[in-house]
Amino acid sequence: MTAPPQRRDKTMTPEEVVGRLSSGMTIxxxxxxxxxxxxxxxxxxxxxSVTDLTVISYGGPDVGLLAAAGRIRRLVTAFVTLDSIPLEPHYRAARQRGVFALTEIDEAMFMWGLHAAANRLPFLPVRAGLGSDVMRVNPGLRTVTSPYEDGEEFVAAPALRMDAALVHLNRADRLGNGQYLGPDPYFDDLFCEAADAAYVSCERLVETRELTEDGRPLSTLLVQRHAVTGVVETPGADGGERADAAEGVDGGGPHGPRHHGLRPGGGPDRGSAECGGAGDTDPGGGGGDLDGPAPGPDTGRPGGPVLPDRRLRTPLGRRPHLCPTDA
Known part of the structure; x- marks a missing residue:
């Protein structure tokens, strides 16, 4: 009789994660x-001592701290914000000094770049960016023409491939399955799938059965262990699970990311910090090599950019689930 496969414990410390990173990487x-x-x-x-990084992020205090410390060579982003402070202060200061190179693209182009990388495609055609300054300030972007009768022109959003991804979730098991408890999944699963190695920090490590035994939908199991290299428990480091579980709030308040129709925590938006929110908003810098104000979508309201509708992802047909066998 064949013995069941041994499932690998992927728990690590923050120092062990960083020990696997090196200067010059794309993170x-x-x-x-x-x-x-x-x-x-x-x-x-x-x-x-890791430095000279290319950082890919829907940016916030993470980008600020790394830029302030002089660790970034190039930033690829759609924005860098603290939400209530629309432009992250140290990012703004370093941007004005031209401290590092900047590739700033439309939010939807960024999302489809993650999709392309996750599916190991060189690019995906998108309408976002056409007729805007995104094309002017990113002369390396190319367009493609539909090979069908419509002959429509699209922007070829390049794949955002990474050497490593760092993400944070509310709960995870030792195998690498990660669960979010707030109303928005963001794109952490795509970051993990777009990277050669992915490291998940979490508020609390739990047994695998605990991820589903409280009746939460399987769709909250955002990150699957086949895409995860290591798991780090960082209780209280990012503001976290308590607010989400108790109130189901979104850290963005009334002008935060759009809900995608699932509110596993229940309750209204009240502007409280979600995991990784107000508890860790240390200002940090940023920079760029482009002149003038950065292009990109703007809600025109306080509270930061609006998350692209997750329904855009349904054509790829991916459904979060617990892997039946170890990756």
């Missing part, structure tokens, strides 16, 4: 603005 950081950021891992990175 993706999950979350959205100031929300659900893996700040314990970012701080561990700051305590190391």
């Amino acid at each position: 993706g950081i999950g979350g959205w603005g100031s929300r659900r950021k893996p700040m314990a891992l970012v701080r561990a990175l700051l305590r190391s």
